[in-house]
Amino acid sequence: xxxxxxxxxxxxxxxxxxxxxxxxxxxxRLGSGAHAEDGIYVLLKETIDNSIDEFTxxxxxxxxxxxxxxxxxxxxxxxxxxxxxxxxxxxxxxxxAKYDSETFQKSVGLNGVGQKAVNALALEYRAQAFRDGQAKxxxxxxxxxxxxxxxxKTDERNGTLxxxxxxxxxxxxxxxxxxxxxxxxxxxxAFLNRGLxxxxxGNAFRSEHGLRDLLQKNLSGEPLYPIVHLEGxxxxxAFTHGGHYxxxxxxxxxxxxxxxxxxHLAAFREAFVDTVxxxxxxxxxxxxxxxxxxxxxxxxxxxxxxESQTKTKLGxxxxxxxxxxxxxxxxxxMQQSLDGYLHxxxxxxxxxxxxxxxxxxxRKELSGxxxxxxxxxxxxxxxNRKLRDCRLHLGDRNERAEESTxxxxxxxxxxxxxxxxxxxxxxxxxxxxxxxxxxxGLSKKVIYENEEFHLLQSALNVExxxxxxxxxxxxxxxDADVDGMHIRLLLISFFLQFFPDLIRHGHLFILDTPLFRVxxxxxTIYCYSEQEKQAAIAGLxxxxxxxxxxxxxxxxxxxxxxxxxxxxRLEPVSLSHLHSSDDLLGFFMGKNxxxxxxxxxxxxKVEKDLVDA
Numbered sequence: 001x002x003x004x005x006x007x008x009x010x011x012x013x014x015x016x017x018x019x020x021x022x023x024x025x026x027x028x029r030l031g032s033g034a035h036a037e038d039g040i041y042v043l044l045k046e047t048i049d050n051s052i053d054e055f056t057x058x059x060x061x062x063x064x065x066x067x068x069x070x071x072x073x074x075x076x077x078x079x080x081x082x083x084x085x086x087x088x089x090x091x092x093x094x095x096x097a098k099y100d101s102e103t104f105q106k107s108v109g110l111n112g113v114g115q116k117a118v119n120a121l122a123l124e125y126r127a128q129a130f131r132d133g134q135a136k137x138x139x140x141x142x143x144x145x146x147x148x149x150x151x152x153k154t155d156e157r158n159g160t161l162x163x164x165x166x167x168x169x170x171x172x173x174x175x176x177x178x179x180x181x182x183x184x185x186x187x188x189x190a191f192l193n194r195g196l197x198x199x200x201x202g203n204a205f206r207s208e209h210g211l212r213d214l215l216q217k218n219l220s221g222e223p224l225y226p227i228v229h230l231e232g233x234x235x236x237x238a239f240t241h242g243g244h245y246x247x248x249x250x251x252x253x254x255x256x257x258x259x260x261x262x263x264h265l266a267a268f269r270e271a272f273v274d275t276v277x278x279x280x281x282x283x284x285x286x287x288x289x290x291x292x293x294x295x296x297x298x299x300x301x302x303x304x305x306x307e308s309q310t311k312t313k314l315g316x317x318x319x320x321x322x323x324x325x326x327x328x329x330x331x332x333x334m335q336q337s338l339d340g341y342l343h344x345x346x347x348x349x350x351x352x353x354x355x356x357x358x359x360x361x362x363r364k365e366l367s368g369x370x371x372x373x374x375x376x377x378x379x380x381x382x383x384n385r386k387l388r389d390c391r392l393h394l395g396d397r398n399e400r401a402e403e404s405t406x407x408x409x410x411x412x413x414x415x416x417x418x419x420x421x422x423x424x425x426x427x428x429x430x431x432x433x434x435x436x437x438x439x440x441g442l443s444k445k446v447i448y449e450n451e452e453f454h455l456l457q458s459a460l461n462v463e464x465x466x467x468x469x470x471x472x473x474x475x476x477x478x479d480a481d482v483d484g485m486h487i488r489l490l491l492i493s494f495f496l497q498f499f500p501d502l503i504r505h506g507h508l509f510i511l512d513t514p515l516f517r518v519x520x521x522x523x524t525i526y527c528y529s530e531q532e533k534q535a536a537i538a539g540l541x542x543x544x545x546x547x548x549x550x551x552x553x554x555x556x557x558x559x560x561x562x563x564x565x566x567x568x569r570l571e572p573v574s575l576s577h578l579h580s581s582d583d584l585l586g587f588f589m590g591k592n593x594x595x596x597x598x599x600x601x602x603x604x605k606v607e608k609d610l611v612d613a
Contacts, residue, residue, distance in 0.1 A: 015092075016143040019120040023170060026117040028312070029402075032175040034572055035506050037259070040166045041181055043121060046114035047074045047162050048198075052189060052255050054078025055196050060159060063198045065186065067177055070165050077159040080131040083151055087138050090115050090127045090162075091145065115162075119143050121171075122164040130156040142167060180574070187217065192255050192298055211238035211250075211296040219294060220244055220500065220575075224355055225348045230337040235330065237268070237337070239295035241355050245444055245498050246465070247290050252298040253306075253314050259505075262307070262314030267327040268297045271334035276356070278335070279342045279349070284356050291359040301326065362443065369448045386452075387459050388419045390428040393470040400426055405473040406459065407511065407564070408432065410487050418477070421561040428471065430459055435483070436490050439497055447498060466501050474502060475570065477511040480549075492573060503573050512569035513555070517547040526562065528569065 019026055023039065027046075031038025044065070051063045051074065060077035067073075081089050119125045120143035128137040135154035139147040168175060179200070186198045186205040191214035198205045207213045212229040215238045223240035230237045251258045251265040258265070272295070273286045305315040316326070324332070342349045394404050403426040409415050415431035422429060437450055447453045461468040476491050478484035488510065495502050502508050514526035518536035520543045525536040537544055549555055555563070563569070 015116065016120050019117050020143065020170070023117070023121055026113060027121065030171055032172050033177055033181075034570065036181045036184065036574075037506065038171075039121070040171055040175060040177060041185065043118045043164065043166060044072055044074070044182065045185060046118050047072075047164075048185075048189065049256070050115060051076035051078060051160070052193060052196075054159075055193055056255065061196055063189075063196065065182070065198065065200045067179065067182065067201060070175070070177065071163065072165075072177070073161070073163040075159060075161045077157050080158045080160050081127070081129040083129055083131055083134060083136040086127060086129050086136050087145065087148065090119050090125075090138065091140065091143065092116065116143075118162075118164060121167055123167040123169075124163075124165045126161075126163045128161040130154055130158050130160070132158065188214070188257055189255070191217075192252055211236050211298060214238070214250060214296050215240065215294055218248075218250070223294070224292075225351045228338075228341060228348070230333075230341065232333050232337065234300040235333050236298045237296070237334070239272070239293060241292045241352065242294055244292055244500060246292070246501055248294045248501070248504070250296040251314075252296075253304050254300050255298075256306075258306075258312055258314050260307075260313035263316060263326055264297065264299050264314050264330065267330040268295070268334070270327075271331040272338070274331070275334050275338045276342075276352070279339055280353060280356075285360060285363070288356050288359040288363060291363075292355065297330075299326075299330070366445055366448065369445055386431045386433075386455065388415070388422075388429040389459075390423070391425050394472045395468075395470075402472050404428075404471045405475055406430055406471040407475045407477045408456070408491060409477045410434070410479065410484065417555055417560045418564065421558070422564060427564065428459075430456060432487065435487055436494065438490055439494050442497075444498055453494065460499075460502075462499055462502070466505065466507075469502075469507065472507065473509055473570070474507050475509045475511050477513070480513065480515055495573075500575075503575055506572060506574075508573040509570040510573060511564070512571055513549070513563050515549060517549065517559075518544055519547075520544050526559075 023030060027039040027042040029035075029037065029039055031040070033040050048063060048065070051060070054060050054076055055063070055078065057078075059079050062077055064075040065072065066075075119127075119140050122140070123142060125140040125143075126137065128135060133153060133155075134151050135156060136151050137149040138145065139149075166175065182200055183203075183205070186200055187207075189198055190196065190205040190207040191210055194207055194210050196206070209229070210231075212227050215227050219240075219242060221242055221244065223242055225240060227238055227240045247269075249261065249265055249269075251261050251268075253262070253264060269286075269290065272293075273284075273289050276289050277284055307313045307315045323329070342352075390404060390406075392398050392401050392404055394401055396404075405426060406428040407418055407422075408430050409418060410432050411434070412431055415429050419429050433452060436452060437446065439446055439453075447457055457463055459470070460474065461470045474495075476488050478487045492508070495508055512528055514528050515530075516527040516533045516536075518525045518527060518533060518540060520540050523540060525532075525540070527533040527536050533546070537546075
């Protein structure tokens with residue numbers, strides 16, 4: 001029976017209670033740290049953003065980050081928070097200096113919320129300010145003040161020190177920071193703030209060429225022409241074209257990485273097309289002009305309006321009092337700067353023209369077979385039982401929509417076990433017939449010519465880009481044997497070649513399933529490694545029995561439920577620290593080469609080596 005709706009049903013929460021009860025409003029998602037956008041990294045970002053604002057205003061040229069297990073420490077050398085307002089600035093919501101445009105112009109922090117959320121969501125939190133020979137320290141636990149130290153003398157340079165440990169009660173007892181995600185974050189700050197040095201446990205991050213360095217670090221292969229780098233007042237742009245499919249953008253507002261884009265990115269994409277059309281005096285299709293582009297844009301504006309506290313998408317902004325609109329500002333800059341660059345660099349312009357016309361030719365070739373492929377897919381879908389779909393999909397207006405997951409499995413046996421125990425609301429299953437085609441070196445028309453790949457593309461709904469993606473997580477679930485590893489590699493190659501954005505935006509995962517089951521009459525332990533198996537044997541004693549799972553099809557539906565539910569182990573597929581995916585694919589998936597043969601011989605381990613190890 002529903003509870004009565006009365007005056008007693010209405011509650012008013014303090015800001016601290018609200019942040020801890022609804023953390024998603026402040027940091028987006030919680031997560032365990034396995035994803036670069038998980039909340040523990042947002043806590044670090046919110047802390048560094050304040051230090052970046054100090055640097056932007058001309059104070060402090062170094063930011064030090066230290067990571068020790070689960071503790072993060074951020075020290076800047078800016079002006080330091082005014083000592084008398086230290087407690088207010090880190091604990092009372094809607095308190096800060098960012099409302100004063102004279103004190104902080106074109107800053108990242110805007111609403112006086114970020115650092116309070118860090119404090120509220122931390123198990124332990126310490127903030128210390130240093131100003132003109134004086135220092136003040138305050139200590140909190142789960143957002144509540146524990147100790148307010150008196151002002152003391154200090155020899156420390158001016159600045160602010162923040163130290164915190166995220167609360168495991170919110171982020172899970174097994175959360176952990178992945179250094180590679182923090183390194184990527186610090187590199188981004190370095191690219192956007194030339195002259196600033198950031199360090200992580202003593203390792204320095206610094207850029208001399210801004211967005212040009214950013215693109216160079218993130219290119220998946222050799223560009224068709226040298227990176228074009230254009231700069232103006234409050235705007236910086238870098239771009240080139242590659243040999244990949246799709247469009248890759250890095251967009252920033254006031255130093256904030258707007259991963260979901262927004263009005264500034266839309267204006268840039270439109271201005272780029274208009275400028276190229278005007279220069280060549282041809283009405284090229286916009287998709288052909290932007291196909292395979294790698295670009296970055298950074299702007300600084302007054303009073304940006306983001307669509308959420310995590311600032312991943314720009315809604316609107318002003319370039320200044322009585323200034324042009326953002327669209328006009330970016331459009332004028334591109335028309336003047338890019339048009340001038342193309343006139344001065346005719347050789348590069350010719351490379352760009354050839355690229356556009358090659359994309360146009362391929363698009364027209366694809367359009368000829370798309371219709372046939374779609375008709376074939378319609379007929380196949382009437383009888384195709386390879387996709388067991390779920391009821392909720394990414395983008396649905398349901399709080400569980402982000403849980404939507406599709407498992408790609410090898411064969412009907414594994415699909416049967418998984419389908420029988422899955423959550424039909426959020427988990428779909430796509431069964432492969434066998435080993436998929438090696439797509440390395442093939443054009444995109446292979447997707448339409450290969451029925452299995454076309455059905456997979458249709459299931460994901462990514463033919464026109466990620467806007468229609470139906471599942472938040474795409475999980476490769478193959479056997480932990482040689483054949484399973486090969487299928488895994490073939491699928492990753494497919495996504496890398498044709499849909500790299502799925503990987504860049506953190507949608508592709510590998511399902512970790514147990515290799516062994518160790519049990520006795522009282523207890524069953526599933527083990528994911530040889531080390532875990534040995535520990536289980538030691539724990540259960542002499543009366544145990546061991547089962548080695550050779551494939552997912554051998555795991556019963558009842559057991560499978562444990563591996564795809566709350567205890568699911570997913571390893572994200574990431575491009576972090578990968579200089580060139582083209583080189584990697586060529587080495588592993590291209591024709592046999594002496595280099596690959598030498599690599600196999602040098603790294604081959606026989607059974608005796610594994611036992612001895």
